[in-house]
Amino acid sequence: MKHTLTPQRYLILLAVMLTASVGDTLLSHGMKQVGPVSLAHLGLLLAAMRNPWVITGILCLLGFFASYLTALSWADLTFVLPATAFGYVVVLLLAKFWLHEAGASSLYRWAGIVLIVCGVGFVANGPSQTQHEPVDPLEEPAHTLTGGAR
């Protein structure tokens, strides 16, 4: 296994952690303003798409998917996934200190945070990728790139 994380790649992992959790929290905040959506009132979903909190949340989740895919292109799945789990910790902190949710103070949840932080710590100091046969990204599949070099 090799460990080739540059500061820029740590920033991508940080984006993976933060964008998903901040996006979820923004969606939650926005949907509370929109109100409960039921099958009888599906039109509310369209109204939700005009809420700035919901729009920002969706943009954050798009950013998450882009940074998640980028991380998977140079790191193992079992290295990246604990980083995504760290997002649960960020969600809980945002729920407690920004949304002031009552359940966010539960002792069980803080114990859960400690376990997740330990889990992320285990892999963060280890190698990021299993060494496989080297592949030139521009050779295979070559046809996928020819149209993109504009």
Added chain:
Amino acid sequence: MVAGGVETSVLETWVTIVTVAATAVAGDVLTAGAMRRIGDLDIIRARAGMGGAIKAVVSSPMFLLGVLSMALSFFSLLFTVSNVEVSLAAPASASLTFLGNAFAAKLFLKENVDRRRWLAALFVCAGVFLLSK
């Protein structure tokens, strides 16, 4: 188990939860496998621009299959939470997904899942379960 007034047997409950986790694992493994085949996106972006990187990703059948699996997982989660209490369904499926990914990454992606990564998967799995309490 009851959610929304609908009675669900223990077997049905766990079949739906395992379906959510299995489709999520399939999505993660297919996506990760596709990204490994495509190669380092930083290099592709440097050589072929952002358009080239996006085209390389979205033209991969394995990536598209992975996204389809993720979509299936999302809809099976919606189905599950309409029949099973969300306080059980969400953490149980998330925890199973973390463990399933460790097994699948070793089996299909040939990742070196050493003791450190197994411990990480178990700690995250337990942590996610505690967060639901």
